[in-house]
Amino acid sequence: MTFRGIDIQDYEKLIPFWKENYFVNEMDSRERFKLFLEKNPNLSILAEDDGVIVGTALGSFDGRRGYLQKVVVDKKLRKKGLGQQLVKKVIAKLQTLGTIFIPINVEQEFVHFYENCGFKKTTQVPMNIKL
Numbered sequence: 001m002t003f004r005g006i007d008i009q010d011y012e013k014l015i016p017f018w019k020e021n022y023f024v025n026e027m028d029s030r031e032r033f034k035l036f037l038e039k040n041p042n043l044s045i046l047a048e049d050d051g052v053i054v055g056t057a058l059g060s061f062d063g064r065r066g067y068l069q070k071v072v073v074d075k076k077l078r079k080k081g082l083g084q085q086l087v088k089k090v091i092a093k094l095q096t097l098g099t100i101f102i103p104i105n106v107e108q109e110f111v112h113f114y115e116n117c118g119f120k121k122t123t124q125v126p127m128n129i130k131l
Contacts, residue, residue, distance in 0.1 A: 001082075003089060006044040006056065008034050014046075017053045022072040036060065045089050047073075047082060057086035059094055066094035066102040087117045 006014070011030055018024050026032075036058070037044065043059030054077055058069040068090060073083045094102065105126040106114055115121075 001054070002048050003045055003085070004048070005042055006037065006046050006058070008037055010046065010053070013053055014056065017056070017074075018070065018072060021075050022070065043090060043093050045086055045093075047086060055082050055086050057083075057090045059090040061094055061097050061099060064099075064101070066091070066097070066099035068102060068104055083113060084117050087114075091117075 008030075011033055014033075015024055015028065018028065040058075040060040043061065045057050045059075046053055047055035054074040055072065057071045060067045060069065068087060071083055071087055073086070091099075091102065102119075103124075104114060104119060111121070
């Protein structure tokens with residue numbers, strides 16, 4: 001198992017991996033992904049096993065807060081610590097930029113995973129607006 005940064009050349013392999021193990025939507029177009037990587041250089045990581053993608057974690061930074069997205073592990077490799085390794089690697093990268101706070105919203109089924117990564121539940125109510 002190896003870990004390395006994600007670049008736009010990985011796009012063609014990432015989309016089928018995400019489709020099989022999570023989901024893909026309109027935000028995952030090549031153009032949007034390229035823009036994401038350009039705005040957040042060296043903050044996203046993938047795990048490979050013999051050249052095959054088995055995990056991803058995308059990191060971003062807004063100048064104050066850090067964010068995690070597309071924390072995805074191959075369905076066959078889940079519950080073995082790979083997701084936690086990916087999250088911790090991205091958090092370490094975000095800390096080098098001065099991030100001290102990473103807010104996340106997760107589905108109920110993933111709360112335990114993120115608690116194991118060090119996240120705590122808050123009393124804040126998540127809200128959003130779809131544009």
